[in-house]
Amino acid sequence: DIQMTQSPPSLSASVGDRVTITCRASEFVSTFVNWYQHRPGTVPKLLIFAASSLQSGVPSRFSGGRSGTEFTLTISGLQPEDFATYYCQQSYSGPRTFGQGTRLDMK
């Protein structure tokens, strides 16, 4: 099975900061990586699909990138509603594995 190693596990930042979360796939996954946001008390929400495509309705401060088997989620100009847990996921083959999650909280 393909493993997704996500880092860091947690991150503290301030409103207005730029933050980057990284996921590394254990093998080739092409662009088949997605990013989800999960705020407490709500259901997870799709942010980025196919490595870098922004889901409709998601603010443009969110962006996704890829370099080989390393994928990034960048939030440029943190807003109060962005403090949440973020997950990467691969959907290239077999089990649709998620990363361990990154908890983003306010400094």
Added chain:
Amino acid sequence: EVQVVESGGDLVRPGGSLRLSCEASGFTFSRYWMHWVRQAPGKGLVWVSGIDADERSIGSADSVRGRFTISRDNGKNTLYLQMDDLRLEDTAVYYCLRENRASGGNWFDPWGPGTLVTVSS
């Protein structure tokens, strides 16, 4: 509106069984691969099982293989998860997901409200 709604979650004893259902609406259910994902209290998202549009299972997580069975009824627009020999560690919110498929990626959207399964003696 594209929607999935899970049901069937309950409190069950270890070793017991439960069947979860997921009713889909607003899209042609029979054309989509579907999945179950769970989240245990305080833990991350974990993929459980998936099924393709032709009702063939694409597999299950190691932790549930041999105990959980995914199925679907395309005539009823409904996805199921039969859960047998339940264990304490199966306690979680279970989500039903539609997999959107394109040439450059596959992704889960929308997310339903989930259904809570609690395994406790």
